[in-house]
Amino acid sequence: MDNYTNDNTARRYKAHVSIFGTTQLHLRNPYIIAWWSAAFPGFGHMLLSKYLRGYALFIWEVIVNVKAHINSSMIYSFQGNIDMAKEVLNTRWLLMYIPVYLFGIWDSYRTTIDMNRVYLLAEREEHRFNSFSLGALEINYLDKRDPILAVMWSSFIPGLGQLYLHRILTAIFIIVWLVVFYYYSHIQEAVLLLVLGKVKEATSVLKPEWLLFIPSHYGFAIYDAYINTVENNKLFKKELRGYLTEHYQSEGFQIKKGRKVK
Template sequence: MNNYTNDNTARRYKAHVSILGTTQLHLRNPYIIAWWSAAFPGFGHLILSKYFRGYVLFIWEVVVNINAHVNLSMIYSFQGNIDLAKEVLNTRWLIMYIPVYLFAIWDSYRTTVDMNRVYLLAEREEHRFNSFTLGALEINYLDKRNPILSLIWSLFIPGLGQLYIHRILTAFFVIIWLVIFFYYSHCLEAVSLLFLGKIKEATSVLKPEWLLFIPSHYGFAMYDSYINTVENNKLFEKELRNHLKENYQASGFRISKGQKVK
């Protein structure tokens, strides 16, 4: 591994390895990022590693959604109880909810487009970046990991896939909020009653407005860990290839196009 550091002497870097994780620029589909923001405001920004903005939008979504009874209204709509769905909505909170929800979708799309442009410039400039960091609390370095394992660990408990690839900030955030969602939805209590065959009791203890957060949480954790594992592997391969070329390839080495090696 090299000893390069991101010391802001270059205009743009493709990646940065710190004790809290590996952050990198790579091409993303802005429509997919916008979709994740629509599924749950904040997720699109977290995929982009825009952590503070993502945290604010995520917490806003939970607080305002619960107080506006958006999830509860959605559940009644799914059941065909349209009148009840309208009745439970709290307009004092709902009017605040809509503009921020739309902003999250628009801003994640706009940011993705901008970051794709920055990536293309950084790729052209080819400045070296650090690939190893050693601190008092953690060690992080570029290496290859299995994206399927990231997916499986996230399927067990969201956040474990992020821990596997050393995406510490996202991992802690996802795990903490998973515990909150499990606690307030009584999901695990319902699962225990279900195993005991008490189906009606299991259904009655559930808090659907909190339960509805969990599928998006699982989906995000699985997608984020898988995609970042794939991209980290690409980054590792390219960094290693450049390192080997600089330090071990003969300066006069050439590959002649169209000629077979005998």
């Protein structure tokens, strides 16, 4: 068995490489994670690689938001039509939405602080982890990638940046929900009509309550792809440095401090 496989021989690992992606611990700003949870419940947890919790909160947000007509109410509020904004709200769903929304923000903030502590402990233990995974369906390995390319592909279609980085599960989740948002918002039809110069028709076919999901979706996909590319590059360098030190550096090698020249 590979001595570097994550087989619980160490108390804490910094990373795990599987055929579905690379999961790693690194320092994160809890306020940024909480902000993403406020922008769209589930995003903060997905940034922390807490995928099951993140997916659950994301799906909850979409279902309850649509049922409570929260986005529609926001649109009327932006237009200054406060009475209509109150009227469209479905309070039966809204009262369920608020506690879960607040929980997502609080839990992502709390979890970030805890995971930062775990990372510092794992960094001190410096236990080696697997850096290559070969399976029947996929191959994944640590490698350097370009953050700009990750941003570029995510800007074209959210999820492509994650595929470039080999974050398979997150990529599939983002792409599937992008299709859902595109379909129900009719944004593709609106763009085609706009290109044809039919501005009024383009505006009329849009479904704003679904359209409002798309900016957050794009923003998260771009941010997630960029941050994880940068952190994966750091992880690759650390892993390679440790391997070269262990296998190629002489045991008697020492770096001596020289005298300061006055």
